[in-house]
Amino acid sequence: MATTLPYRDINVHASASHYAFTSPSSPTAPTLVVERPSGDLRLNDGSLLGAKRVSSIAGILGIIRLRLDKYIIVITKAQPMGRLKGHMVYRVVATEFLPLRERPLHDPDEDTYLDLLKSLLRNGPMYFSYSYDITNSFQRQAQSDAAVPLWKRADDRFFWNKFIQSDLIDLRNGGSHTGGGRLQGREQPGVDSYILPVMFGMLRITATKLKSTPFTFALITRRSRHRAGTRYFSRGMDELGHVSNYNETEQIVILNDRSSDFGGFSAGQGMANGDLGSSAGREAQVLSYVQTRGSVPVYWAEVNTLRYTPKLQIRGVETAIAAARRHFDEQIQIYGDNYLVNLVNQKGREQQVKEAYEQMIRVLVSSSNEETKRDPLTEEKFHTLDAKKKSKEIDRLHYVYFDFHSETKGLRWHRAQLLLDEMSDALQAQQYFRGVDMPGDPNGTLEVRNLQRSVVRTNCMDCLDRTNVVQSMLALWTLNRMLADLGILEHGEAASDDPAFALLFRNVWADNADVVSRSYSGTGALKTDFTRTGKRTRAGMVQDLSNSITRYFRNNFADGPRQDGFDLFLGAYLPSATSVGSSYLFVDRRPIMIQAVPYVLGASVFFIFVAVFTRRLPESTIWPLRIMMCSFMALSAWCFRFIVNNGMLYVNWPKLNTPTYAMEGYQEAIASASKDKIIGQWVGKHERGASTSRLSYLEEGKKRIE
Template identity: 65%
Template structure:
C-alpha cells in the first residue's frame, strides 16, 4: 500500500523545486519547474550534481495554488504530534511556507493581499493529517474500504480539505503531464490529505480500565465560509457549516501516547499489544448542517440581520440532492431542528418543515403539546417506504422555550423522544486481533445504521449541546455493552474524572467549530463543561454575542475571501479583474469619510466638555460642543440607517443579497436633496468596478 512520505526534503534551484524522500532513495523525485509550474517525476539518482540554493526538510506538501501573478507551492514546515489512533500517529499543521515559482521584482497590491489572506487563513485554521490512517473517513467507512488504494484515493471528498490546492498533483496523477502523458502513480506518496476541524485524542482510563477516547469533527470543504456569508444550501445540495463529528473509544490501543516513531510502512505500524488482547474500536457519528433551503441573513449593522428566504420549490432539487447523498452515506437521517417556533426564526422553521413535507411523501405528522407550549415536539415521519426521501425523520424541539430559566436539564426530553431511534441505529463496533487480519482490516461486529442530523440557526451552540447529550447517551450504552458498567447506570456517576474529561472534550469541540464559522468560541459551554447553566456562563455568552456582532459585520469579509480562495470558489488566475484593484474601496469618498467624521466630531465634543474656559467663553464653548455633538449624532444616525454601506463584505465573490442591498441603499442616498449631489460628486465607478463579477459570484455561491 502506498502511504505519504513522512520525511521530505525540498531542494530549491533556479529552474525548479525538487522533492525527495531520504528514507526512499529509489523512489522517483518530484520536480516542479520554475516558473511554469509543470510537474514531473524524475530519477533521484540523476539529481546528485544539480546546483541548489538551499535544502530544507518539510512534513508534507499541502498543495499548490495559482494567484494573480504567480503559482505558489504550500508546504507544511512544522507539524505537531497529537496522538495515536490504532497505533497510527496523527499530526496537527503548525506552520507552513509558500514557495513562489517566480522571483517577483515588483509588488502588486492584489497579489500581496491574496498572499496575506492565504497565510492568515492557513495559520488560524485547525488542520490535521496522518501518514498512515485515513482520518477523513469515519472508522465505519474505513472498515468498508479497499485499504490497498493510496491514502488520498480513499479520502472522503467532502472532508479532503486541501483537495483544490492538490488538484494539480491529482491531475498529474490521473493524466500525466508534459513528457509523461500516462497516469503517474509515483506521485501518490506526495499527495497528503488534510482535514479541517477539531481532533483530540486522550489516552485515559474508566474505572481502572485503560482506553483511548477521541473526538473528531470534520468540516466539509463544500460551501465553506463564515456565519452570515454562508447559509443554507447551494445549487449542488451542499449545506453551509456542515460537519461530521465522530466520538471514538478504543480499548487495548497500540502505542497510545505521543512517544516513539510511528514506523515507515503498514507492517511496522501493526505491532500487537503487549498483553495479546484484541483491540476493540467503537465509534458513533453525528452530523450538523445549515437548514437545507435557500436562505440568508443580510448584515445591516443592526444586531439582528435581515432574514431572506427564497422559494421552497426553487430549493427542492438542491435539498433532494443533499439528502440523497446523506441517505446513501449514513442510512436513515433523523433531522433534529432546534430553531425557535416564534419570532424571526419561525420562518426558518416553517421553511424546513415545508421542505421535509415535499421530500417525504406520503407522510404523517404529529404535534406534542403541554401546558407551557402548543408545540413541544413536531414530528414528520414517512407513511410508506419506497424512495430515499422516506428515510427522513423530522423531529422539531423548541430548545429555547423548554430550557429557559437556566433549566437545561429539560433538554433531556429530546433524548427521550429519540430513544427508540437511538436504540435501532446502534453504533460501529469492530475488533482488531493481534493474530489475524495482517492486511489491516477490522472484524466488524455492528454497524451504525442511521445518523442524527442536528441544526439550529448557526448549527453551533444549541446544536453542540444536543450532540453532546446524544454522545453521552451512546457512550453509556457502549460501556454497558463492554461490561464496564451496569445497565441503567451512567458513567457520570461512576467516574468523576472521566466525566470531567468527556465534558471538556465536547466543550472544546463547541469552541473550535464555532470559531471556524462565527469567529468566536461557542455559547452555552458552561452547560457542556459544568453540566448546568450558570450566571457566569450567561455573562460570558453576552461577551461572545458582542464579539460575534463586531466580527460578523467588520471582519468576516476578508475571512470569507480567504475561504473562497483556498477552497477554489474564486480563482484569481481566471477572474476578469482587468487593471482595477479588486480589493480597492469603490464607495464614494463622502460615504467612506462619515465614520471618520463621526470620530472626529466626538473627539472635539469631548475636548470642548473638558477644556478650561473663562466666564466669557462659556456660551461660545457650549455652542461649539452642541454643534459637534449634533454632527456626531447625525453621522452615527446615517451609519445606522445605511448600515449595509459599512459592512465589510466579501470582495472576491460578492453575495447577491449584498449587491442588491448596496444598490438599493445607494439609490436612496442619491435621492436625498442634500446628500444626493455630494455623493454623486464623489462617486468613483462604484457599481461597475466593485461588482464586476457579481453574477459570476451569484452562480458559484447560491
C-alpha cells in the first residue's frame, strides 16, 4: 500500500468568499476550501470557479484563531538542507498570514499577537520533509507502519505545529471544522496530504569521509512542544510530567548512500528496479544514536528580580511525585532504561536542585542502592543511585551524579572523560540502532539489525552548556564504536584521529549547542570553544562572559514576549474575543511613577555625561555646574537603588500566562514601593489602596491543559 505523503506544491486561490488550496502536480486531488470569514473547512472535488490564484506555497503550517480573526499560516519559502536516505529535508525560511476577513479589523492586542507569532516563526529553526518523518528517530521509524499517513506517524512531542493543525486534523477525523457540520462524523482521508508536520530544533546533514570511506553524517535535535519556553519563565516540570527544555538529539551515520546529496528524489526511487540506493551495489546502512536532555523533574523555579543570580524556589518533592512518575513512565516506555546524568553543582545554590532530584529518585525506585565515590578534590566525585532489585518498570532508572564543576575547574576539561569511564559498562550494554535497506521496498523500510536498548538523559541547571559538552563526548564514544563495527576504524583508532573529520564533528556539535541555547536562553551556548577545539581557551572565556551578560539582559527584559510567542503558537494560551477594544492586554498598567523612574535615571546619566565632556568657557563660573552634577548624581543613585530594590516591577514578565510567583512578587514590590519616602505617596494614591488593581493584565492568561 502506497504511503500518503504531503503535497510538495500547493497553489493558493483567493476570493471574497473563500481560500482554495490545490496541488498542480496532483490534478485529481480534492481542493481544500476555507470559507471566509467563518473559517469552516471542506473538501471539494475539482477546482472552484471565481477564485484568483495568488501564490504558490511550500505547505500549510496551520490555522490559528486570535482575538478578532482566524489566520492561515502558509510556508512561502523553504530552504533545502540535505537528504537522509534520499529524503530531502527543508528549513522554513519565510511564512505569510492569510486573514479570513476580507477587510481586517485592527486592534492593538491583535497586532501584538501577530508580531509575537511572526517573531517566533522568523527566529525559530523549523524543519520539515515531504517524505521523511523528521519527528521520529530511525529506530522508531523502523518500528512504525510506513503505510500510515505521515502526520499520524509523527511523534506527538515533536509535532511542533500540531496545535495550529488542529482544524485540519478535526476535518480529517470528521470533527467540528467540516463546513457547518454537513460532513461531521465522516472521515476525510483527502485531507492527509495537506497536513504537514514541522519540527523545531537543529539539523545538519553533511557528506564526509574517514580513511577514504565516504558516508553521511547528520545530527538532529528535536525540541518538545510541551512546556516549551524561555530560560527563567519555564523551569522544572508541570503536572502532566512535561519538563522544560526537553530535547532529543539523534546522531546518524549513513553508509553506502549515494542519494544523500541534493540530486536524488526520495527513498525507494529506483529500488523497485533493483537499485538499492547503495554504492557499488552494497547495501545502504543506517546507524543512529539517541540522547535526551531535560530540566530536573521536580517543581522548581528561578524568580527574576534583576539580580544577576535569580532567587531559587523549590516546592516539596512529595507534591511532584505523581508528575515525575508520569514523566519517567513515558521515558522508559519510549527508550527503555534511563541513565540520568546530573551535572549540577553539589555546593551553593544548585545543591538544593541536586538534593531534590536525588530525593525524587529514592521515592520512585524500589529500595534504592546508593554509592558515593570520593577523591582528594571533592567529597562526592560520583554519586550513583538505582534499585537494588528490579520489581517494577520505574526501577529501570539509574541515577549518576558527576561533580562536573569541581573536576573541570581550572581549564581541566579533559577530566570530563572520567564520566565515560564510570559509565563504560552501561554504554557497552546500551548499543545503538543499526538498519539496512530492504531491497525492492518502495517505502525505503529498514531491516533492523540492532536496537538501542537505553538512553542517557543529561541535565545541568539550564540543560545547555555542561549538558552539551557531555553529550558530545558520549556521541563521539558511540561514533567510534559504530565505525569500528562497520570496519572503517581498527581497534584502538578513533574518529578524532582524522583532523578534518574531528573539526567537522566538533563544529556540528558546537552548532547544536548554540541552536538549543538560543531557543531557550536567547544567546549562543557557553563553553563551545571546548566543543569546537577540544580545549578551553581564554578567547572562549571572553566570549562566555559576553554571552552571560547578554543572557542577563535578554532574560530580564526580552524573554517575556518570547514566552508569550511560544504560549500563543503552541496553544498554551487561547486569545479571548471578549472586551475587544476596551481592555488592552499588553498595555503597561504599572503606576506612572514606577514607569518614570528608569527614564529619570537615563536623563540623569545623560546630563552627567554632558557636564563631564562639554568644554567650559574660561570665564564661566564652575559652582553651578558642580551643584548640577552633584544633584544629578544623587538622583541617578537614588533611581538605581530604587530599581534594584524593586526589581520585580521592572522585569518584562510574560503577559499571557504570567507565573504565579510573578503576580505574588508584583504585589509585594508594589507594597514596598508605596512605603518609599520619596514617591511612595504617589504610588499609593495611584493604586487607590488596592494592591491588585494593576494586575488585570497578569490575570487574563488562562493556561490550557490539553
